[in-house]
Amino acid sequence: MLRTVSASVWMMPPPAVSLTLVCAMLCVSACVALCPPRCECSEAQRTVRCASAALLRVPAAIPSDTSSLIITGNAIHRLDHSAFSELQNVTHLNLSDNGIMEIGSHAFSSLLTLRSLILNNNQLVLIHPEAFSVPSSPLQELSLRSSLYNYTSLTDLITALRWGELTNLLRLDLSGNRLVLLPPGMFAPLPNLQHLHLRNNSLVAIYNSTFSGVEQLVELDLTANAFRTISDEGLHELERLGRVRLLLGQNPYVCTCEAQEFANWLNGSKVRVGDVQRLYCEFPAALREVPLRGLGAQALGCYGTAREDIADLSLQTSYVFLGLVLGFVGMVFLLVVYLNRKGIKKWITDIHEACRDVLEGYHYRYEIDSDPRLGRVSHGQQGRPRMDQRSRITQIPSDVTL
Numbered sequence: 001m002l003r004t005v006s007a008s009v010w011m012m013p014p015p016a017v018s019l020t021l022v023c024a025m026l027c028v029s030a031c032v033a034l035c036p037p038r039c040e041c042s043e044a045q046r047t048v049r050c051a052s053a054a055l056l057r058v059p060a061a062i063p064s065d066t067s068s069l070i071i072t073g074n075a076i077h078r079l080d081h082s083a084f085s086e087l088q089n090v091t092h093l094n095l096s097d098n099g100i101m102e103i104g105s106h107a108f109s110s111l112l113t114l115r116s117l118i119l120n121n122n123q124l125v126l127i128h129p130e131a132f133s134v135p136s137s138p139l140q141e142l143s144l145r146s147s148l149y150n151y152t153s154l155t156d157l158i159t160a161l162r163w164g165e166l167t168n169l170l171r172l173d174l175s176g177n178r179l180v181l182l183p184p185g186m187f188a189p190l191p192n193l194q195h196l197h198l199r200n201n202s203l204v205a206i207y208n209s210t211f212s213g214v215e216q217l218v219e220l221d222l223t224a225n226a227f228r229t230i231s232d233e234g235l236h237e238l239e240r241l242g243r244v245r246l247l248l249g250q251n252p253y254v255c256t257c258e259a260q261e262f263a264n265w266l267n268g269s270k271v272r273v274g275d276v277q278r279l280y281c282e283f284p285a286a287l288r289e290v291p292l293r294g295l296g297a298q299a300l301g302c303y304g305t306a307r308e309d310i311a312d313l314s315l316q317t318s319y320v321f322l323g324l325v326l327g328f329v330g331m332v333f334l335l336v337v338y339l340n341r342k343g344i345k346k347w348i349t350d351i352h353e354a355c356r357d358v359l360e361g362y363h364y365r366y367e368i369d370s371d372p373r374l375g376r377v378s379h380g381q382q383g384r385p386r387m388d389q390r391s392r393i394t395q396i397p398s399d400v401t402l
């Protein structure tokens, strides 16, 4: 910028040179004097940018006519009361990525025309109740994406919203803050809020008075939370918001019979769900990636018990059929037996006689074997240990009885 100024100076005709030169010199000295070290200043856009400049505090010598102040990627852990004195024309303040842990009382109260305050990616442990108090409440946009350290910071924030009387706030971004629960009426101090971003949190439910007091809402972003369904109470609350455009995608919806009201509501609600085509079931596995809207009671398994009854009935009929078949087979068997009764009788007597012959043969051999005299003759030495074993066995019970 300075180079372009000096170049244009040398091309001017002689009479104008001295005057322009003086002006240019004045401007150069003023600009150099007023742009803080390690920052870039654009006079034309009245913008001061101090990005990743390893600053430990807000620089003091910021041009007083600055309208856009961007201090990002530094290590400013605390914003005090006097941090931004005499910067009445700043309308846009971006303080992202500074590791800010504490916002003191009236930290922004000298920024009388501040409309947009961006505090993304900080670690706010402590927010003073009067942190956002600015005379006549000019603030229209407040962004606290991934900035709240824990639940205590949220309660601090709610107090600061109330004390700040942010009646002109139109936009609030609380995305990425791991929020699980929204205290009832927490947005009530923001009566003109139009855009509320709650994306990428862990919200599980909407209650009766979650959004009470924000009647002007036109956009509500609940994308990427932990909603498994939205209860009747929650649906009632959303319905109350009337003309809002809702975003409900990327939630792990459970498509069971409990989701029936929700599915019906999506099909027929007056509230505009902007991404209604992109709401998918996460559970049960059979319905994963199936669009939630248009799922009827039957698809949601609301007739599960009736279906089981039908299954029971069919099982019973199949048992009856099996019994009939078995009975028929049994009767045929008996009939065959009856018709062949003579043959069977003959067969049985044949078998009986054959058995008797065999048994008699065995009996004869057994008698030969068990005869001690014949045994000694036929088996020799093998007979004696067998006898010993038998006597030993008979001895054991007599010992036991003693």
Ligand SMILES: *[C@@H]1O[C@H](CO)[C@@H](O)[C@H](O)[C@H]1NC(C)=O
Pocket: 064, 065, 066, 088, 089
């Ligand atoms: C702030 O802006 C107003 C109107 O644009 C102007 O009159 C005033 O001089 C500016 N203040 C400073 C300190 O530059």
Ligand SMILES: *[C@@H]1O[C@H](CO)[C@@H](O)[C@H](O)[C@H]1NC(C)=O
Pocket: 051, 070, 072, 094, 095, 096, 097, 118
């Ligand atoms: C604020 O600054 C961050 C970091 O430089 C940048 O990514 C972001 O776009 C800025 N936001 C606004 C609203 O200017």
Ligand SMILES: *[C@@H]1O[C@H](CO)[C@@H](O)[C@H](O)[C@H]1NC(C)=O
Pocket: 125, 149, 150, 151, 152, 153
């Ligand atoms: C939040 O963090 C602060 C500072 O570490 C601690 O004092 C406070 O108890 C924490 N709150 C919760 C709810 O964990």
Ligand SMILES: *[C@@H]1O[C@H](CO)[C@@H](O)[C@H](O)[C@H]1NC(C)=O
Pocket: 146, 175, 176, 177, 178, 200
């Ligand atoms: C979601 O929020 C978490 C926690 O603040 C953050 O680390 C993550 O980058 C966010 N994800 C997206 C896609 O913004």
Ligand SMILES: *[C@@H]1O[C@H](CO)[C@@H](O)[C@H](O)[C@H]1NC(C)=O
Pocket: 208, 209, 233, 236
């Ligand atoms: C919501 O709360 C109000 C007042 O506390 C009560 O009258 C109303 O019945 C509640 N509605 C539901 C759906 O619970």
Ligand SMILES: *[C@@H]1O[C@H](CO)[C@@H](O)[C@H](O)[C@H]1NC(C)=O
Pocket: 264, 267, 268, 294, 295, 296, 297
């Ligand atoms: C969705 O709504 C349409 C008309 O509004 C209706 O014809 C249809 O049956 C509904 N579908 C379900 C699954 O409720």
